[in-house]
Amino acid sequence: MQLTYLEAIRQGIWEEMENDPTVFCLGEDIGIYGGAFKVTDGFIDRFGAERVIDTPIAESAIVGAAFGASLTGMRPVAEFQFMDFIGCAFNQISNMVAKTHYLWGAPAPLVLRGPSGGYVHGGPFHSQNPEMWFVHNPGLKVICPATPYDAKGLIKAAIRDSNPCVFFEHKYLYRRIKEEVPSDDYIVPIGKARIAREGRDLSVITYAAMVHTALEAADLLAKEGIDLEILDLRTVSPLDREAIAQTVKKTNKVIILHEHSRTGGLAGEIAAIINEEAFDDLDGPIVRIAGLDSAIPFSPPQELHYLPKLEDVIREARKLKAY
């Protein structure tokens, strides 16, 4: 079946709710309205108001309640209307949820999900990519799918996981990409990257919407004889160190590409992993392409200037190839 990225996530949650009575959803406007982006559209009619709960606008309470319910063996799926608002619940996530298994041995099988990402002119409070806030919190799994197939397989894996998962849905991709998704039950394992494109000359390590930018660049660069390999991380915590090392060992040159601000961003961490695992294999400097060190501005020309662009990838790839 051809599914959009959004539909794939929606179907994944729907199937888990069909099959497992312990799965339930909570969040703002997710019931009769079906959520700001309609990910839970129609759920309340099928699963009832007990399992599709419209909550007050209270992000800490949403996470706290999801966590509490998970302690009784339920599998809550909490929606953030925008992932930007997850900051309001930061303490619950960082100090309550993430530390619980390490400190007192209680599993917390919950999913915190919602739309993130730029390129839709959402402005500084509706375009952020706050995944790094959670990468630096041991105990959380942080997932950022790039394709409908992965989005469905990963949301199902996250719901079935015994650990708290933070699931970032790129809102630019929601209705822009479509692909064939099998109708049988499958999951995509958390923590495993995938090669989105095989290549010889240099590797682009990236995830989410940037995978598509990298693929576009690869098609254009192929005409110039530059052959990109693209590693789609899929999960940004825990990182697939092996896959990162492998692609570097193969191409010996790396670009790391992400939307969020450069300083303290994921590229720094990946560069350190390469340093630890494949230093001797490098034939050039590790290149970072990332968002500016500012808030993400609203006006389209400014927003695009802040975010990584196709031209950035092409320019940096040419430079690195020639190095």
Added chain:
Amino acid sequence: MGNKKIKHTSNGNRSRNGNSRPKAPILAKAARNGAPKAGAIGSAQGKNGAPKAESANGSGLRTYSIPDYRLEHPDYSVRQLVEKDKDGTQHVRYEVSGDLDAPVPPIRESKYLDKRQAIEIYRYMLLNRKMEIALENLYKQGKVVGGVYFGLGQEACSCASAYALDKDDWFAPMIRNQGSLLVRGFGASDTMMQYMAKADSPTKGRDGTSHFGDIEKRNMVSPISMLGDLIPVMAGVALGARLQGRNLAVMTYIGDGGQSTGVTYEGINFAAVQNLGLVLVVESNLWAYSTPSEMQYRCKDLAERAIGYGIPSVIVDGTDACQVYDASHEAVERAHRGEGPTMIEAKMMRMKGHAIHDAAAYVPKPMFEFWKRRDPIARLENYLVRDKKWLSAKENEKLIAEVDRIIEQEREIAVNSPMPTPESAEGGVFCEDGCHEIKPKYAMPKVKKGSAAYKETEAAAHFK
């Protein structure tokens, strides 16, 4: 220092005069429910926990009242005082003014406790206090890692509240509720080992104090240091249980300081809207570290906050175990009937500093003296031995000796536990395959599915 010039800062004008409170509306109900009904706090709302949208009672008039089980209404207030000494140097300190000589009221007769139960609560309160004395000694011997927190003067609040819970109910203590842990079946050695960071402590050295939990047997959620965050979590426990067909009471505590946090509001409101069986005990102990309650909130009693949430509340004397128990029992019963949350404000005083390092020099001495006369253990002992004659002097002595013996045994266990190995810092960050089986604790939720089939969404959405 010489009191040359005295000036009051703007805070601290809130009156604590309890006399303006309507007298003895013990069984009146809060907020929006109809006529008062005898028997307990609040009244039935929706059945089986389903939140029910109800308009205020027909008249359109709002008549709010808060039951107050106390037999006295302490009348004093604390304010900041700016004074200059002889050299003209300015100093700021706290001053208390009001009636600090009031006689100690009797214990209020419990509507529910029988002799055995009253004695059992007394015994837990003794265990609580003696465990903390043992901890103080362990600290002085250099055996404690970090500080020690005390619930001195609050033993009735911790023990009698937790005593009202049923076996299947859940609770989450705050730092001063070491007595609640004993009531719920943990050993004194568990808490002692936490303080000493021992290998056999419930968290195996990974955290201290009352920061531990048990979701299998004793239904306890581990607190974190951040105040207020347990409240939505406990609401969620009640939500999870309700989806599994059980209306449980979920009890936790919050201080007069901690209640200022935003998550407190979010949590209570969530429980109120979802009609979940939260029993929130507000430990109104007049101080939050060095800050008097006058600088935390402006309303007269924290119980008034409940009106804004649309839930019932009740005020009790936190040094009277019978009042604490009765209010807690009624709140727990409400939760079991699916009638939603209850707030219990327990008025008392933190009788030591914030923790062992803090001499509480900022607390005006007359406040300690006022509340020292209201020692919860001495009051309950007097009630059991002299008023009710449920305990003879001899039996009381025996009971105290037995408590001493238990604490000594527990101390031995704790002291003899080894320190954890350095490497035990590693692992356990994630729940790995096979480490826990995730399954509903009470029952597989009963699923009622609508006939609507899966259909692709075509609806318009935010940000195309």
